[in-house]
Amino acid sequence: LYGIGPTSHQTPKCPPVTLSLYCNLTSPYSRKVRVVARELGIADSVKEIITDPFSAPAEFLAVNPLARIPALLTDHGEALPDSTLIVDYLLHRWPGRLRPLQVDPPDWPRARRERVAQGIIDAAVASVLERRRPDSIHYTPFLDRQNDVIERSLETLALEVDVLNAETPDVVDITVGVALDYIGFRLPWLEWRSRHKALAEWSDAFSSRPSMLETQPPRS
């Protein structure tokens, strides 16, 4: 029927996309996803649901049986755990804006860099959780091991500082930037910046991006 539906000069409106991201404001894994969403320019499509994984509501556990944040519930009903998987999903759904982790031909040094940065986050989070136990049962060799992991990994990243990009970052730069900011936030006594000055300068440049400023953890 004439007169019904959009006329030729009107563009049909796409329904707005809403993805639910279970996350919190201090988790580095959550921050990685939140920064990627902002760098992709799709933050308005991601509803952030602040969640404590240790007193997790049933609704969140139905999305992620692992009881970890971040977890994503898509508008198509897919429930995706794990920051790396969620980032893959976002880059697949909004292609062409950020260079993904897997590229063709493979870039193994870059893939290794991402794993090392992610390993810094893993070691730092493990250290934070160990320190949350009662003082009497802190296991010092475990804490020392995490510190050693972080220091060796920083030495590795410091050798590659020239290929890090704070102006047009990709997912690897984002993981590195989030990892460096997290150890400054949670493990400040490591004083890593004085030993790795060029890396610290890169971290400052990266952390001044709007996506990082908007996702800064509350420092209380």
Ligand SMILES: N[C@@H](CCC(=O)N[C@@H](CS)C(=O)NCC(=O)O)C(=O)O
């Ligand atoms: N490999 C997961 C790790 C996620 C993770 O461990 N998140 C922490 C918060 S920073 C968590 O939910 N911990 C709950 C627990 O350890 O049970 C990812 O990359 O998303």
